[in-house]
Amino acid sequence: MAAQDTDHAPRKGDHVTRERLLAAAGPIFARRGYREATVREICQRAEVNAAAIHYHFGDKLELYSETLTRCMREGLQRHPPTAGLGPGATAEERLFRFVHSFLLRILGDGNPDWQGQLLAREMMEPTEALDRLVEELVRPLFKQLCALVAELLGERAQPAQVILCARSVVSQCVFYHHSRPVLQRLSPAEVLGEEQLLRLARHITDFSLGALAALGRSPDLQGTVGPGSPREPAARGPMADRGRP
Numbered sequence: 063m064a065a066q067d068t069d070h071a072p073r074k075g076d077h078v079t080r081e082r083l084l085a086a087a088g089p090i091f092a093r094r095g096y097r098e099a100t101v102r103e104i105c106q107r108a109e110v111n112a113a114a115i116h117y118h119f120g121d122k123l124e125l126y127s128e129t130l131t132r133c134m135r136e137g138l139q140r141h142p143p144t145a146g147l148g149p150g151a152t153a154e155e156r157l158f159r160f161v162h163s164f165l166l167r168i169l170g171d172g173n174p175d176w177q178g179q180l181l182a183r184e185m186m187e188p189t190e191a192l193d194r195l196v197e198e199l200v201r202p203l204f205k206q207l208c209a210l211v212a213e214l215l216g217e218r219a220q221p222a223q224v225i226l227c228a229r230s231v232v233s234q235c236v237f238y239h240h241s242r243p244v245l246q247r248l249s250p251a252e253v254l255g256e257e258q259l260l261r262l263a264r265h266i267t268d269f270s271l272g273a274l275a276a277l278g279r280s281p282d283l284q285g286t287v288g289p290g291s292p293r294e295p296a297a298r299g300p301m302a303d304r305g306r307p
Contacts, residue, residue: 080118082108096126096189105171115301127191130184134199135178137167143206153213154271160207160269162263168239169254176238202216207231214274227274234266 086108090099101122105112116138119125139221141163164297184192184221212219215227238245242306245252 079110079114082261083114083118083125083131084132086127088133088174088180089176091126091129092180092183093188095183096123096191097187101127109255123190125208126189130191131195134195134301137177138151138199138203139165141170153210154267157210157231157270158263159208161231161266162249164232164235164262165238165259165263165266168235169259170256170276181240188301204228204232211274214271214278216278219278223277227270227277230270230272230273231266234269238262253296 078184083104087099087104090104092108095104099117099122104125105114106241108114115122115125119128143160144165145155145159147159151159168181184195208224211227211231212224215224254262
């Protein structure tokens, strides 16, 4: 990314112009993608001079990176993964809050539609800005989830198993975002309002807790494909002998 131009002193109105650029850029990047969005269109929407992006951000990529990172940071501020938890909260309660806050960030009412679209587009069409997003926000969040999963699996849990289980928790949440067009056609009467999101968060949490409990009891807990795993997994899964799906 090009370095931001520092050869000028801050002037009155600089902050306002910068915020207008960020507000204008978000929906345009979400709709058109980083590569198709133009500096001209963003500046026109922000009603600023065409040189404003270079003045405030250095280049389009830095503007995009700032827009993307701010988008996720604002979501975390609105719905933090530890919201309402006391110091004595159990691992189960913390997992529920993590899942519920995740769903609120990607599906909840009150979030600008373009924010979810922007983040989803970056996952499908990654840019250089993804590195910053992962290091600043995604990795710390995923480490938090991994610590929760390891606690629930127990002391025999291996790093590769923890990572796969944490990914499975996340995948249940993002499924409802990425598959939304199909789900709306399969269940047109279903609306993901506040009550439905709460019920969905409970389902994902209970489903995950059941799987983690079963894996934690399994004698083959280490049998996981992944970095550093000692062997291939058994042909039969840990739930196969329990007589239920």
